[in-house]
Amino acid sequence: MNWKIPAALLVVALAYPLVFRGNFAINFGVLVLFFALIGQAWNIAGGFGGQLSFGHAVFFGTGAYCSTILQLKLGWSPWSGLAASAGAGALVGALIAALSFRFGLRGSYFALITLAFAEAFRILTNALEFTGGGVGLLLPLKRSALNFQFAERIGFYYTILALTAISIGIAIWLQRSRFGARLAAIRENEDAARALGIDTFREKVKVMALSGALCALGGTFYAQYYLYIDPAVVFGVDKSVEMLLVSMIGGTGTVYGPLIGSLLLTLVGEYTRAITDAQGLSLIIYGSLLILIIGFLPNGLVDLFKLRWRRKARA
Amino acid sequence: MLEVRGLSKIFGGLRAVDSASLDVAEGTIAGLIGPNGAGKTTLFAALTGFLAPDEGSVRFRGEDITGRPPHLICRHGMVRTFQVTQPFAHLSVRENIMVGAYLHTPERALASARAEAIARQVGMADLLERTAAGLTVAGRKRLELARALATQPKLLLLDEVMAGLNPPEIDELIPVIQGIRSSGVTVFLIEHVMQAVMSLAENVYVLSYGKIIAQGAPRQLAADPVVIEAYLGHGAAQRIAATAHA
Numbered sequence: 001m002n003w004k005i006p007a008a009l010l011v012v013a014l015a016y017p018l019v020f021r022g023n024f025a026i027n028f029g030v031l032v033l034f035f036a037l038i039g040q041a042w043n044i045a046g047g048f049g050g051q052l053s054f055g056h057a058v059f060f061g062t063g064a065y066c067s068t069i070l071q072l073k074l075g076w077s078p079w080s081g082l083a084a085s086a087g088a089g090a091l092v093g094a095l096i097a098a099l100s101f102r103f104g105l106r107g108s109y110f111a112l113i114t115l116a117f118a119e120a121f122r123i124l125t126n127a128l129e130f131t132g133g134g135v136g137l138l139l140p141l142k143r144s145a146l147n148f149q150f151a152e153r154i155g156f157y158y159t160i161l162a163l164t165a166i167s168i169g170i171a172i173w174l175q176r177s178r179f180g181a182r183l184a185a186i187r188e189n190e191d192a193a194r195a196l197g198i199d200t201f202r203e204k205v206k207v208m209a210l211s212g213a214l215c216a217l218g219g220t221f222y223a224q225y226y227l228y229i230d231p232a233v234v235f236g237v238d239k240s241v242e243m244l245l246v247s248m249i250g251g252t253g254t255v256y257g258p259l260i261g262s263l264l265l266t267l268v269g270e271y272t273r274a275i276t277d278a279q280g281l282s283l284i285i286y287g288s289l290l291i292l293i294i295g296f297l298p299n300g301l302v303d304l305f306k307l308r309w310r311r312k313a314r315a
Numbered sequence: 316m317l318e319v320r321g322l323s324k325i326f327g328g329l330r331a332v333d334s335a336s337l338d339v340a341e342g343t344i345a346g347l348i349g350p351n352g353a354g355k356t357t358l359f360a361a362l363t364g365f366l367a368p369d370e371g372s373v374r375f376r377g378e379d380i381t382g383r384p385p386h387l388i389c390r391h392g393m394v395r396t397f398q399v400t401q402p403f404a405h406l407s408v409r410e411n412i413m414v415g416a417y418l419h420t421p422e423r424a425l426a427s428a429r430a431e432a433i434a435r436q437v438g439m440a441d442l443l444e445r446t447a448a449g450l451t452v453a454g455r456k457r458l459e460l461a462r463a464l465a466t467q468p469k470l471l472l473l474d475e476v477m478a479g480l481n482p483p484e485i486d487e488l489i490p491v492i493q494g495i496r497s498s499g500v501t502v503f504l505i506e507h508v509m510q511a512v513m514s515l516a517e518n519v520y521v522l523s524y525g526k527i528i529a530q531g532a533p534r535q536l537a538a539d540p541v542v543i544e545a546y547l548g549h550g551a552a553q554r555i556a557a558t559a560h561a
Contacts, residue, residue, distance in 0.1 A: 176423055177421075177423070178417045178421045178423070178426070181410065181413055181414055181417055181426075182414065182417065184403065184406055184410070184414075185403050185406075185414040188402075188403035188404055188405060188406060189401045189402070189403055189404070191365070191397070191401055192397065192401035192402070192403065192462070193414070194365070194384070194385040194386055194389075195363065195365075195385055195389060195394060195395055195396075195397070195401075195463075196389060196394070196414055196415045196418065196462060196463070196465075196466055197385075197386045197389035197390050197394070197415075197418040197466050198386055198414070199384075199386045200386070
């Protein structure tokens with residue numbers, strides 16, 4: 001195992017906010033890591049496990065609402081809320097997986113059912129008084145690290161760095177463990193996996209729970225960073241698409257794909273907005289770039305790195 | 316070791332397997348032959364839990380395993396290969412075999428070492444790092460065999476591992492299968508390649524329209540022109556007679 005890449009990345013990530021101290025730069029770093037986290041959450045189920053989900057926002061929203069409601073109604077610390085939301089995300093993931101896979105849903109049917117679940121959760125939170133309805137929930141401003149509301153953005157940066165590092169650590173473990181090998185087998189050929197003694201139902205439920213837990217962590221982080229959530233944002237289709245997009249642009253089923261995808265998409269998203277005032281132009285640039293990448297690098301940006309390595313190996 | 320009694324699998328009005336009964340004794344190589352569409356693969360699928368039998372029972376190593384799911388049957392020691400090879404296409408040969416080896420160990424290093432040993436046993440040691448999608452038909456057939464072996468089965472069900480291979484490749488694979496039996500694994504194989512059935516199997520069942528219609532030593536069945544004409548097609552009797560004289 002080559003530990004040089006993750007170690008170097010970690011050093012760079014740790015040093016980044018010390019070198020670039022501006023609010024814009026640190027906010028940029030937070031966004032890259034945040035999308036890398038939820039992209040990795042999607043990638044663990046969709047890329048490693050081959051269970052393509054179109055509704056991962058259901059876990060994101062569950063996490064955001066879980067920790068926020070625990071704070072507002074029961075006075076929990078958001079840090080305990082973070083742990084609780086991981087549990088809630090895992091539970092919702094396992095539940096959706098168990099229901100879907102019990103009835104043999106695969107491929108696009110599974111994608112559709114996850115989309116339906118996310119929409120159902122969005123409509124429910126929109127309707128219930130308990131969740132604040134369509135108005136959403138506002139967290140009171142109480143700046144303190146104990147309250148997961150850092151006075152300096154750098155606190156958020158290191159928090160999201162820790163969460164993202166965990167998600168990448170899990171991806172590395174998946175590449176090297178029996179669980180990961182079984183997921184790859186299920187992704188490649190489910191019947192052959194069953195023939196070789198793999199309880200495919202169980203493994204798929206497990207991976208959805210894992211993915212749901214990670215995604216819910218992202219949801220809690222989002223709630224603490226913006227201090228406001230509403231159903232349309234945290235359970236919306238946009239969130240689901242953002243997650244699978246960073247993963248696909250970077251490279252699904254790879255350890256660093258979501259990070260690379262997130263870096264590029266955040267860069268493009270933020271800078272096109274910064275350089276032009278023309279309404280919609282940033283979206284046009286963003287969209288064109290997506291088309292180019294999907295057209296020329298269907299396996300994602302990680303292919304660029306692989307090409308370089310192969311050339312080096314040949315030289 | 317394997318006792319099948321009155322096994323039926325019904326699809327609508329079609330009895331794909333019709334009260335089939337058979338036994339496979341421990342340490343032997345048994346064969347299952349029959350014309351295309353006779354129900355051989357359906358029978359294998361019903362034995363290994365891929366299809367739930369509608370009637371009858373399957374006993375394996377003293378336990379009734381009728382209707383158990385495939386992964387539990389595999390863990391109990393019976394594993395099948397697929398007639399249409401089902402490789403984990405984007406994984407390497409080593410990773411493919413490791414999936415089977417992981418059944419008995421969570422250790423990566425152990426699974427990898429086991430994969431290497433099995434690759435040597437089936438003659439694919441040179442191909443370990445190749446991607447499964449890039450293998451030839453012969454390579455894929457061997458990979459099916461290797462993956463199944465990696466689960467350390469007591470009984471190996473081989474569904475036409477020889478199909479699509481050329482004669483030299485068949486000659487290479489026959490000793491491999493004999494070697495598997497000598498290592499203590501009982502083998503039950505579906506085969507159209509008569510050369511393989513003749514040289515491997517000690518006891519052969521003949522399936523036609525879902526029914527077991529004959530059973531015996533391959534020579535004995537081969538010498539029975541009625542069986543040959545009825546189940547292997549016209550002219551087969553002459554061909555086999557010719558090989559016997561040659």
